Amino acid sequence: MSCRNCNVSSMRCTATTAYGTVRTDASQMETDSESSGRLTGRVTVYTIVGCTHCLRAKSRLKDLGLPFCEVDVNEHSAVGQKIRELTGRSSVPQIFFNNIHIGGNDDFQKLPAEELQRLINIVKEEPLLLDAPPLQVEGSKEHDGDHKEGAAELSEALRRLILKLYADHLSADGKFVDYKAMAKSQTFEKYCELAIQLQHVELEIMSREEKLAFFINIYNTLVIHGHMKMGSPKNMWQRYRFFNYVSYLIGGAVFTLQDIENGILRGNRKGVAQLMRPFSKGDPRLQIALPDAEPLIHFALNCGAKGCPPIKTYTAKLLQWILNHMGNSPKKKELDALIQAASYTVLYLPYDWSTNRKD
Known part of the structure; x- marks a missing residue:
C-alpha cells in the first residue's frame, strides 16, 4: 500500500470499543485515555510512515478533538491486504468511522459539515460491529523487529x-x-x-x-x-x-x-x-x-x-x-x-x- 506522493507509525491507538480498550505503547498514543473514552466506537486510520496525506488527515482529526487508531500497513502487511480487499484501494490513508469507509485524505477534507457531524455522532454514540475494519489479522506474522537477516x-x-x-x-x-x-x-x-x-x-x-x-x-x-x-x-x-x-x-x-x-x-x-x-x-x-x-x-x-x-x-x-x-x-x-x-x-x-x- 503506498501514498500517492510519498512512500512511506506502527499501530497506535487508544480507543474504547465494544470489546474493551485497544492500546499500544503509551509513548505512541495519539491522545490520552480520558479524551479517548469519549468514543463508544472507533476512528481508524490506515497509514504509512512519512505520508503527507496521512499527516494532514491525522492533523484534521486532532483539530476536531477526535482520538483515533492508526495502523501502519507497512508494519502490519496482513492488515494492509485486508484493507485493500475491503476498499478496493491501495493508497493511504484510508479512514473509517466505525464501519463506514470515508476514503482518503481528500475525501475526508471535502466532507460537508453536516455529513462530518453525522459521522462524529456515530463514533461517539454507536459501538463497533463485529465486521469492523481490523487492527490485526489473526495468525498473521507481523514485523517483529529482528533485522539481522540481511x-x-x-x-x-x-x-x-x-x-x-x-x-x-x-x-x-x-x-x-x-x-x-x-x-x-x-x-x-x-x-x-x-x-x-x-x-x-x-x-x-x-x-x-x-x-x-x-x-x-x-x-x-x-x-x-x-x-x-x-x-x-x-x-x-x-x-x-x-x-x-x-x-x-x-x-x-x-x-x-x-x-x-x-x-x-x-x-x-x-x-x-x-x-x-x-x-x-x-x-x-x-x-x-x-x-x-x-x-x-x-x-x-x-x-x-x-x-x-x-x-x-x-x-x-x-x-x-x-x-x-x-x-x-x-x-x-x-x-x-x-x-x-x-x-x-x-x-x-x-x-x-x-x-x-x-x-
Whole structure:
C-alpha cells in the first residue's frame, strides 16, 4: 500500500470499543485515555510512515478533538491486504468511522459539515460491529523487529525508523522538519542502536539492484542523522564539509555521503568541487561501486534541501512492487506499458537548495 506522493507509525491507538480498550505503547498514543473514552466506537486510520496525506488527515482529526487508531500497513502487511480487499484501494490513508469507509485524505477534507457531524455522532454514540475494519489479522506474522537477516532488510528497517521520526516531527504542510526534537526522541535512540549493525553487512554479495536500493536508503537516513547530530549546513563550505564528513561504518569500511553518492551510486565519478574520484584503484570500496553510474540517482537522494524529492524507501524491485499494489485503473495500465516499453520522458522542477530545517 503506498501514498500517492510519498512512500512511506506502527499501530497506535487508544480507543474504547465494544470489546474493551485497544492500546499500544503509551509513548505512541495519539491522545490520552480520558479524551479517548469519549468514543463508544472507533476512528481508524490506515497509514504509512512519512505520508503527507496521512499527516494532514491525522492533523484534521486532532483539530476536531477526535482520538483515533492508526495502523501502519507497512508494519502490519496482513492488515494492509485486508484493507485493500475491503476498499478496493491501495493508497493511504484510508479512514473509517466505525464501519463506514470515508476514503482518503481528500475525501475526508471535502466532507460537508453536516455529513462530518453525522459521522462524529456515530463514533461517539454507536459501538463497533463485529465486521469492523481490523487492527490485526489473526495468525498473521507481523514485523517483529529482528533485522539481522540481511543488508536489504536492515536498510529498510532503518528507513522505517527514520521515516517515523520524520513523520512525527514534520510540519503540517510537510515542508519543514524539527531536527532538534527528533534527536531527543526514543525512536532516534532505537535507530542509533540498529545502525550499529551496518558494520556487519556483506556488501560484496549484493546485485546491482540490491546495492542501488540499499545505498539510496542508507544515504537518505544518514543525511537526517547528520542533520540531527551536526546541524544543517548554512553555506557552501559547511555543505562541502557535511557531505565529506558525515559517515557510517558499513561492512567494515567507512562511507561518507560523498562516497555513497559519487563513489557507489555514480560509479566512482567526481563530485562537486572534487579534484579526484572518491575511490582510488587500490581502495577496496571500489569493488562495491556500481559498474556504471545510475542516471536517475538525483530523483531518489534527499540531501535535506527543499528541492529534494520526498523521502522514500526503495527495494530492488520497486517499480514492479508499485505496479502490483496499484488498483485497476488507466494509470496502472500506463505504468505496465511503460515498464514493458522502457520508454519515457522525465520532467523535473527547479531545485531549491535552502534547508528544510524548522527554525
